[in-house]
Amino acid sequence: MRGMRNNCKTVAAALLVFGCGATTGAQQAGHVETGVFEAHGDVGVTPKQGSVVYDSVSGEYRVSGGGANIWGTTDAFQFAWHRLSGDVTLTADVRFIGAGKVNHRKTVLMIRQGLDPSAAYADAALHGDGLTSLQFRPTAGAETEEVKAEVSAPRRIRIERRGNAFTMFAGNPGEDLKAAGTATVVLQDPVYVGIGVCSHDAEIVETAVFSNVQLAGDPTLAGDKLAVVTNATAVPAAAPRKGGARDRKRSRISIYDLDSKSIHVVYESDKVFEAPNWSPDGKYLLSNSGGNLFRIPLDGEGAPEPQKVELGSISHCNNDHGISRDGKWLALSASPGSGESQVFLASIDGAHPRLMTPKSPSYFHGWSPDGRWLAFVGQRNGIFNLYRVSVTGGEEERLTSHAGYDDGPDYSPDGRWIYFNSNRSGNWDIWRMPADGAGPADGKAQQVTWDELEDWFPHPSPDGKWMVFLSFPKGTEGHDAEMEVSLRMMPLPGAKIEPVAIQVLGKVFGGQGTINVNSWSPDSKKFAFVTYELAERAH
Numbered sequence: 001m002r003g004m005r006n007n008c009k010t011v012a013a014a015l016l017v018f019g020c021g022a023t024t025g026a027q028q029a030g031h032v033e034t035g036v037f038e039a040h041g042d043v044g045v046t047p048k049q050g051s052v053v054y055d056s057v058s059g060e061y062r063v064s065g066g067g068a069n070i071w072g073t074t075d076a077f078q079f080a081w082h083r084l085s086g087d088v089t090l091t092a093d094v095r096f097i098g099a100g101k102v103n104h105r106k107t108v109l110m111i112r113q114g115l116d117p118s119a120a121y122a123d124a125a126l127h128g129d130g131l132t133s134l135q136f137r138p139t140a141g142a143e144t145e146e147v148k149a150e151v152s153a154p155r156r157i158r159i160e161r162r163g164n165a166f167t168m169f170a171g172n173p174g175e176d177l178k179a180a181g182t183a184t185v186v187l188q189d190p191v192y193v194g195i196g197v198c199s200h201d202a203e204i205v206e207t208a209v210f211s212n213v214q215l216a217g218d219p220t221l222a223g224d225k226l227a228v229v230t231n232a233t234a235v236p237a238a239a240p241r242k243g244g245a246r247d248r249k250r251s252r253i254s255i256y257d258l259d260s261k262s263i264h265v266v267y268e269s270d271k272v273f274e275a276p277n278w279s280p281d282g283k284y285l286l287s288n289s290g291g292n293l294f295r296i297p298l299d300g301e302g303a304p305e306p307q308k309v310e311l312g313s314i315s316h317c318n319n320d321h322g323i324s325r326d327g328k329w330l331a332l333s334a335s336p337g338s339g340e341s342q343v344f345l346a347s348i349d350g351a352h353p354r355l356m357t358p359k360s361p362s363y364f365h366g367w368s369p370d371g372r373w374l375a376f377v378g379q380r381n382g383i384f385n386l387y388r389v390s391v392t393g394g395e396e397e398r399l400t401s402h403a404g405y406d407d408g409p410d411y412s413p414d415g416r417w418i419y420f421n422s423n424r425s426g427n428w429d430i431w432r433m434p435a436d437g438a439g440p441a442d443g444k445a446q447q448v449t450w451d452e453l454e455d456w457f458p459h460p461s462p463d464g465k466w467m468v469f470l471s472f473p474k475g476t477e478g479h480d481a482e483m484e485v486s487l488r489m490m491p492l493p494g495a496k497i498e499p500v501a502i503q504v505l506g507k508v509f510g511g512q513g514t515i516n517v518n519s520w521s522p523d524s525k526k527f528a529f530v531t532y533e534l535a536e537r538a539h
Contacts (some may be wrong), residue, residue: 083190343355
């Protein structure tokens, strides 16, 4: 990340022992004479007193804590903390002492709004049974949510704040830690950053050891001892903005697992990658970056190496592309030369690309299940409507005619419906229409979502059970590339649309490029998406 320099310092100080009595908000906090933690205390209701011991010889923090849980709407645990502002990274080796009484005892690396038991927070939590998760409470008093990591019982964990985006990393000492979950939590500076232990049984105390503790923050914002032991560039909280990909720096292509509700990062890059498709054989993801298309292998060991798809004379590919169900063909959108986007069709290896939409701009979005049609959005006479074109060529066929803005067409797996997003109701919502078009005056178009969020890019799962889509905050006019958005999922409607519960799978920093095109795995158990960090933010 630009401006971030590795000038962390492992904490070292004289042997200190400190403890505090049961309180409801870290009252009677103990103060550390040296090191990065300025104080500690029991947060919430903790009948059994917690304590912290720091050993300058080993560089270890021995933290003992009680409390019923760090979960739900309130927390109770022992917390050693430091107040600071701006971006921060906290890393430590963590291990429990003894077998423990409760499997879900927790050690945490936490970034918290305050010491109130119900404060908003995000943490990297290692449980006694090895479960590792990114826990977060999005607002004060809200229910805690979590993203479970695929790794179990890592020895080294990290929590990272970049604006309002929080990422957990996990692995073992001496190796590169891998991102294991991301969430969005809006915290106001200053925040409390530190280490904690919860016994998960208020009547006992559990102990864990934190070693090789490294805390990197912004010395210009900290205003205290942190400036002595860290050195990093300030990056204030991110604000929504327009402008496409030019400010996005780090990309993380991740996979969401519906069964475990976990997120696994499969590829990271300092370049902008967008809009993954899952290959029909399940072996790779197709993603665009820098005007090119790349295959990202999923079946190898170690970090995958993107493989460029050679497209001959076709250049300036954008984030609208997809693979036919039989795996033989590749549809893509590109802007050759300095022209506007058009839709092309090529063999799966990129050979023999041919133009499918002479008119522009045109943006591909979905294959019909039988492989006969390409659905796309096109701007004609200043209006964005939906169209289709046969894979054998010929004239484009107009599918919608409303004067609003239609986008993101994707077929249901039975081929009966095309789902899309539109602002024709005054809000960006998900709609559907028969696969051959919405009919006169769009009379066959049906509204699918109605709430206040702005919904984009609906993608039915191959088994026809689910639809995942992206939701922007109320009032967002377009599909900005740089803002906090929600990944949401609902049952795919049947013959009749009925009210159903919509699940929020997670909040991420992204938007444009996150899930522009269908990214479901062939077995419908997972889908891929992209999150981002900014290279620069206005001060």
